[in-house]
Amino acid sequence: MVGQPGASTRTLPSGVVSMLFSDIEGSTLLLTRLGSSYVDALALHRRILRGVWAECGGTEMGTEGDSFFVVFPTASGAVGAAAEAQRRLADHSWPDGERVRVRMGVHTGSPGVHDGDYWGMDVHRAARIAAAAHGGQIVVSAATVHLARTGLSGGVSLRDLGSHHLKDIPEPESLYQLTVAGLQDEFPPLRTLGTSSSLPVPATPLLGRDAELARLTELLRSPDVRLVTLVGPGGAGKTRLAIAAGAALTAGFSDGVYFVPLAAAQTEQVLWTSIAEVLDFPARDRAPGPLMSHLAQRSLVLVLDNLEQVEDADKVVAAILEAAPNVAVLATSRRPLGLVGEHQHPVVPLALPDEVGLAAAERSGAVQLFVQRAQAVQPGFALTAGNVADVVAICRHLDGLPLAIELSATRVRLLGPKALLARIDQALDIASTSSVTPSRQRTLRDTIAWSYQLLAPDHRRVFRRLAVFAGGADLDAVAAIACPGLGQEDPLDVVAELNDASLVTISTDSDAGPRISLLQTISQYADDELRAGDEEEAARRAHAEYYAEVAEKLLAMRESTHGTALELAETELGNFRAALGWAVPDSAEAAGDIGTGLRLCAALGWVWLLGGYVAEGRRWHEHVVARAGAEPSKNLAACLRGLGNLLLMQGEIERAQEVATSSLAMARTLDDAAGIAFSMSLLGTAQLQLGQLDAARDLLEEALTQHRRLDEPGRLARVLGNLGGVEEELGHLDRAESLMRESLALLEELGDVHEAAVQGQNLAYLLIVAGRLPEAEAEARALVDTVVALGSPSLTMAFANTTMNLLLRNGDLVGAAHLFGAEEAMRDRLEMPNPYLEEELTEALAALDGAMTPETWQTHRQAGRAYRVEDLLTRFPG
Known part of the structure; x- marks a missing residue:
């Protein structure tokens, strides 16, 4: 913590005080979006908060970047300051329409005071509480609530968030959210250890599963049980039970429990990526090798939800279990994985009452769930002697399946139990369903069909067409793809109707707006209904064309709002994959639309490259190029360029040169000036990496001339840099610098x-x-934080090599050797070989100049392979 000037001479509040920590959530992305305006926004943020701190009697202890540490003599003063600060931040108009989202944490305790600053576990606890919050959220400890509760006023209230484990603090902490009227009050789960940070927080308690949950958690706590698969039909409650089991296991696994949703995943590669994203891996480490190396050192549980549709899921799970001896896997699937050592746990329907009486019904998990969900839509509903027979009959008709019960219970708002039972008798015909389908699946299908039939015809059509989305969709996409022909009806009203019928789920984010998705089982039902009619082709075509347009818009955004464009693209990866899968299908019999596939391919190359999906991107590009044939087009030429860039990243330089040559030839055939310039730049880069310097310079000079005629400043900048690299290799340093x-x-x-x-x-x-070492060192020092924050693999490794060379010339031979080894190991993990390795090693050894033996250098180089490049880089400025 950086203290204020003269801090040691101040008289600080002592005894019981309240400590407030705050910082800006997503400050790096905000910097990316605002550019130079970020400095103004940061200064304004500080001015607003400092004004509040002063008004409320706070003592500012320090600030670093966008963070504050402030101490208040009373808990009510700290709580009031936090609430007022969030109001003023929300009321302010920020540059470019942005929002500055500040997270805050408050804890009350008795920290020690020494040399003008506070110290002790209470300070750390306050900082950890703030780190658990989300932008715009205020989280406070139980100690603060105890002292401040009676003084709350002005639309400020408290919400109990339960007990949480904070990093490096052994005992759990009861946390509360300070809710301010008129401001955002719904946030994702807190970023605390185990359950709260990585498991969804269910909206309702788990009912009727106590004995089953106890057996399951006991099984998973056994040291010789590494894999448990919850097997059962869709809607049986596998996911809900897995979440509860994960929550019960957090104390037994020191590194936590992580929930991996896989409803939108289909391939082994996407499964690996999904696990890496949940574990918060940076893009550079999303390959299986780095992920398994990480897991090998951890004690944790992976909850893999909805595995049944994932290709080769068994291979992924087997690889994890073999590489990571202290990792357990809890999977949900409609079928077992079939692995040695797998423990299957059948998830059966909720228990039904043996008799109709009230006492027996109240002990039934199925009846308990029905009553709970009915009361959610009709608060006055109660189980009585007059309706118990009908409620029990409904639950029996639904075979105790949780999703079926939840869907039907919501209709209590419109129908009493007797009328509801009559409707179920008419609409659900189990006997008419295929004999090869399990009875519980038939019941669930009929329950969904019943809710579906209650919709207006236009709303049924919207529901069917929602099946084409993968990973959800925003309201604009739903309106464009699922809602044509609705006339004046607002798509939001239709979505709300589907949500009321429990056929869709809506997640809200104050920045991005609502996102609409379907549960896996319901999505399958919608898909079956779509396939049964005559509108599937039109719906999937509309979906693919819409997301091709989205991809093209994001490509255009990339030049000016790089970080935001990439974030939005990653949100829609499931839809991009689905669109590509339809447009360029694996089956030769399927029609698809190669034109739309080419548009998607041409627009998404940068997403695969910068998002860390290089192998997947290469696979899509090769598939599209193979299906496209040889007919020249701008989009095919762009796909070839995208493939060339991905090949360069994987070290296949000669093949990249061939692809770039083909792209250039095609662009010339089309007389496409922009395509010619882009292809020249790619080909020149490949020639540079192959050591063909004269050819590279000539081609890049020509590309530069072409780019100066185009209104593409971002691409012009990149070709200028590429040509500079060639001139540097040729020894023309002044020209290169210019x-x-x-x-x-x-x-x-x-x-x-x-x-x-x-x-x-x-x-x-x-x-x-x-x-010019002093100038070089100044440039490098200014870049360290940015490079580490961006997390780009290629940039990080290039900067590591530059820093290593500076260390060598400054006499830090050990640091240079460590960084050399760390970069080498990073390239090995990412399967991105360094074509200049031998040359760089020779130069490094020559720079030793007798100050260290080559053998000692090699020893330190080998030791450096155990370090992360980023960790070594952050030490460079110090």
Whole structure:
């Protein structure tokens, strides 16, 4: 914590005090979006908060970047300050319509005071509480609530968030949310250890599963049980039971329990990626190798939900269990994985009462669930002697299946139990269903059909068409794809109707708006209904064309709002995959639409590249290119360029050169000036990496001339940098520096933080080569935080090499050797070989100049392979 000037001379509040920590959530993305305006936003944020702290009697202890540590003599003062601060932040108009979302945590305790600052576990507890919150949220400890509760006023209230485990603090902490009237009051689960940070928080308690939950958790606590699969039909409650089991297991696994939703996953590669994303892996480590290396050192549980449709899921699970001896897997699936050591746990329907009486019914999990869900829509509903027979009959008709009960119970708002039972008797015809389908699945299907038939015809059509989405959709997509022909009816009203019927789920985010999705089983039902009619082709075509347009818009956004565009693209990955799968199907019999497939391929190359999906992106590009044939088109040429970039990332330089050559030839055939310029840049880059310097310079000079005629400043900046790299290799350092500085100026004007960092590090390396070490060191020091925050694998490794060269020339030979080894190991993990490895090693050994033996260097180089590159880079400025 950075103290304020003169802190040691201040008289600080002592004894019981309330400590408030705050910082801006997503500050790196905000910096990316705002560019130079971020400094103004940060200063304004500080001015607003400091004004509140002063008004409420707070003592500011320090600030670092966008964070504050403030101490108040009373709990009510701290709570009041937090509430007022959030009001003023929400009321302010920020640059470019952005929102500055600040998270806050308050804890009350008796920290020690020494040398003008506070110390002790209470300080750490307050900081951990703040770190658990989300932007716009205020989280307070039970100690603070105890002292401040009676003084709450002005629309401020408390919400109990339950007990949570905070990082590095052994005992659990009861946490509360301070809710301010008129401000956002719904947030994701807190970012605390285990359950709260990685398991969904169910809206209702688990009913009728106590004995089953106890058996399941006991099984998973056994040291010789590594894999348990919850097997049962859709709607039986497998996911809900898995979440409850995961919550009960957090104390037994020191690194927590992680829930991995896989409803939108179909391939082994997406399964690996989904696990990595839940574990908060950066893009560079999303490959199976780094992930398993991480898991091998951890004691945790992976809850893999909805595995049945994932190709080769058994291979992924087997690989994890073999590599990570202290990792357990709890899977949900409609069928077992079939692995040695797998323990199957059948999830049967909820218990039904043996008799109709009230006492027996109240002990039944099925009846308990029906009553609970009925009361959610009709608060006055109660189980009575007059309706118990009908309620029991309904639950029996629904075979005790939780989802079926939940769907039917919501209709109590419109129908009493007797009328509801009559409707079920008419609409659900179990005997008419296929004899090969399990009875519980038939019951669930009929229950969904009953809710479906209650919809108006236009709303049924919307529901059917929702089946084409993968991973949900925003309201604009639903309106465009699922709601044509609705006339003046607002799509939001239709979605609300489907939500009331429990056929869709809606997640809300104050920035992105509502996102609509279907439960897996209900989505399958909608898909079957869509296939049974004559509108499937039109719906899937509309979906693919819509998301091709989305991809093209995001490609255009990339040049000016790189971080935001990538974040939005990753949100829609499931839909992009589904659109590509329809447009360019694996089956030769399926029609698809290669034109739409080419549009998607042409627009998504950068997403695969920068999002860490290089192998998957390459697979899609190769599939699209193979199906497209040889007919020249701008989109095919763009797909070839995208494939070339992905091949460069994987070290297949000669093949990348071939693909780039084909792209250039096609662009020339089409007389596509922009395509010619882009292809020249790619081909010149491949030639540079192959050491064909004269050819690369000639081609990139021509590409530069072409780019100067185009209104594409971002691409112009990149070709300037590429040409600068060639001139550097040729020894033309003045020319190289001029090109790089021109590139950097363009990128800074555009606000492209990523590409500016790429060119900035290239310039730093050039200055090293030119012997201008102080200038090179200044450039590198200014880039460290940005490079580490961006997390780009290629940029990180390039910057590591530049920093290593600076360390060598500054005499830090051990640090240089460590960084050399760490970068080498990172490349090995990512399967991104360094074509210049031998050259760089020779230069490094020559730079030792007798100050260290080559053998000692190699020892330190080997030791460096155990470090993370980022950790070594963050030590460089110090």
